[in-house]
Amino acid sequence: MLTIARVSKIAFLIILFLALIYAASGLTPFGSTRPLGEFYLKNAYNHNQKTLWAASPEVVSALLWDYRGFDTVLETAVFYLGAIGVLSLLRLRAPVKEEVGRGMSIIVKATGKIVFIFIITASLTITVLGKESPGGGFQGGSIYSIAYVLFLVAFSRQFLEKKVLLKNLLAIQAIGLLLITITSMTGFLGSWASGETMYIHQNQPKDWAPMGFPAILAGSITLLEIGEMLNVAMGFILIFLALTLSEKTAKMGSGNG
């Protein structure tokens, strides 16, 4: 049936689509990189000129944790606050009493245990090798949390919540954030202790600031990736646990935290 409301909705969609195509017409790819991107490509792993390099062959990791590292540190803090926000909105401070679910069949449980180890290994590999392969803290952390979602589905929510207490998750997340903060503050502490110039969140030595992390393992980048991985993994598990709480028990248990 063609009512006025429906026709106007379809017209809205078509006009929006055409306007978006017009807006994107200047942003199609061309033969060369934009000058800013080319600067990072040329300097991130340049052995001949080590005053501007980040010692990381993976340019995205170098951008994320060296050139624009401060952005990422504060963005990690935003993610931490997001997880705390979910918990405090649902008032999930104390563990709630809930019937124990039976989970799925024993075949799924046994296979799940084996696959769990594989997923954890993969996530740790992706995190630690983030300096030379596509990957890093974000990706490793998300994959890590998926292993726990597997447990949540195969066993039950109650099983997972007994294994990983919410306050422990929050504590480990805080440890990750602390690791990132300490690593980025090392520059400040180093300059204070030795009298040399070193900037906050500095990774490699510069001409005018001769102190820095060792270039092996890409300096501070690997440490920061591990902290980020802890933060993201624990945050995701927390969010999944908080959002899968059944409505019945949530109504019983809310407000006593």
Added chain:
Amino acid sequence: MADLLSWLLDYYPYLAIMLVIAISFYGVLLKANLFKKIVALMILTDAINLFFLLMGYKKGVEAIPPIAVGFELSDFAARSVDPLTQYFVLTAIVIGMAEAAALLTLALLIHRYYGTLDVSKIRELRG
């Protein structure tokens, strides 16, 4: 006709992404259900991320990922895709996830208190 065909072959990813963006805009603005609005918002975020990735792609050369192992530096800079757009997307994904979690929690609470997610039926929210 042949021109149009080659143009479509060159730019069909853009058309697809813009269509997804338009439809998800429609969902965010005109759907009555809060949950559908949130899902549309998440799809909108992902479509814009995809558009960013596509913007960094390099045309005319055999593009490689931005990992400087096994290439001469000048050759690498000429062939690698733009790392800057990938960096923006990487941060946007995690923030989008935190945002989605917070919005879903709020929708859950609204459903718990009002018994519905229909924005026109949540009368107590009217000013």
